[in-house]
Amino acid sequence: MASLAFTGHGIDRADHVRADPERLAECRASPQALVLDSDGLAPKLGKDRHLLWRSLDGLGEKAELVFLGIREGAPLFAEVPTSGDDRPAYQQRPVWREIALLPAQDLAIYGGARSLMDWHARHRFCSRCGKPTQIAKGGWQRNCPACEAQHFPRTDPVTIMLVEHEDALLLGRGLNFPERRYSALAGFVEPGESMEEAVVREVLEEAGVTVRDVSYIASQPWPFPSQLMIGCHAMAEGRELTVDTTELADADWFSRAEVAAAMGGDEKDESLRFLPPPETAIAHHLLKWWLERGRD
Missing domain, CATH: 3.90.79 (Nucleoside Triphosphate Pyrophosphohydrolase)
Structure with missing residues (x-):
């Protein structure tokens, strides 16, 4: 990466x-x-x-x-x-x-x-x-x-995860995101839980999806004010969604072709189904990693 x-x-x-x-x-x-x-x-x-x-x-x-x-x-x-x-x-x-x-x-x-x-x-x-x-x-x-x-200066761990099911990704639009902007789901690791447990809990809470086989990909410090974004990947057991609207404006599944089009497209292109996260965010690099992994 x-x-x-x-x-x-x-x-x-x-x-x-x-x-x-x-x-x-x-x-x-x-x-x-x-x-x-x-x-x-x-x-x-x-x-x-x-x-x-x-x-x-x-x-x-x-x-x-x-x-x-x-x-x-x-x-x-x-x-x-x-x-x-x-x-x-x-x-x-x-x-x-x-x-x-x-x-x-x-x-x-x-x-x-x-x-x-x-x-x-x-x-x-x-x-x-x-x-x-x-x-x-x-x-x-x-x-x-x-x-x-x-x-001591604190760093708050946050899991940010790509959730995959049959060659499609679950992405969400935060409450404060611009229209059409989608990203990986994310949430703070709570006291008394592992990174893997946080991924499972957050995806279930935000989207109603049960996941398994959580793996680590990469991490990124985020100074607003001081988080460590822990990039992960997990496999979903199904696609039925129950979106927590207090956390997300929307969540949906996107095919590999739709992700590739968004990552390689022009943000002014209205035909794109969604706009990807900016390059400064680890979520952007996670999406690139997933696309490249699919070509292996």
Whole structure:
């Protein structure tokens, strides 16, 4: 499978530096140190459409900085903004217009930085005692001085699955999707269940379809605000649908020919039965994987 958006950051995350306050201070004081130039959580782009970086001069010792790692000898940081933003991706179209211009490695660096910046901005107080927390381990942890609790950046696992039956795929249209846009079904993994169990449960809940033979395909970090999309494939035992309209606007089965036409067609073509997910989403790559697998 081709490289997915938000992957391939190419940075040495240098965990040994995060855990060493003296070495971390040296990195922060280094004349080579750079901080991501951003407007809150939105990136600033240069004329070459790359991320902009600036020196740490003027930030002050009290600035909350996340240590992203080291690239070509330069320590890289991101500054925690005053507020976070946990809105889903479809509600952040201005940010998408900017990041759509980024080359792959910059997009991956931004995605990781954004998730960390957002988590810190929204977790300044201890979930155990409610007192203010302090940034620790280079921004990969927050500590509570009052009750000594330790808090870590979270990543929420989400299964996103191709459901197949007799050479056709089950796809759904989310409540906030544009007309004709369909994608793979998806849902959060709940406490106390495996990835495979989450796939079975979510497909049954959203579409009323029983599936088996769940297998893993690929994964993608998704920084809105911080999910890990776990791409899977499963076989359905039948095609009868009972769509949960609180989760989906619609769901239907699509033949291999219809999927191929959508993936290779023009979105302005009204003859297409559906529009595929955008290339930045893992669902797009799952559909490509399925089409190519059928030619093996």
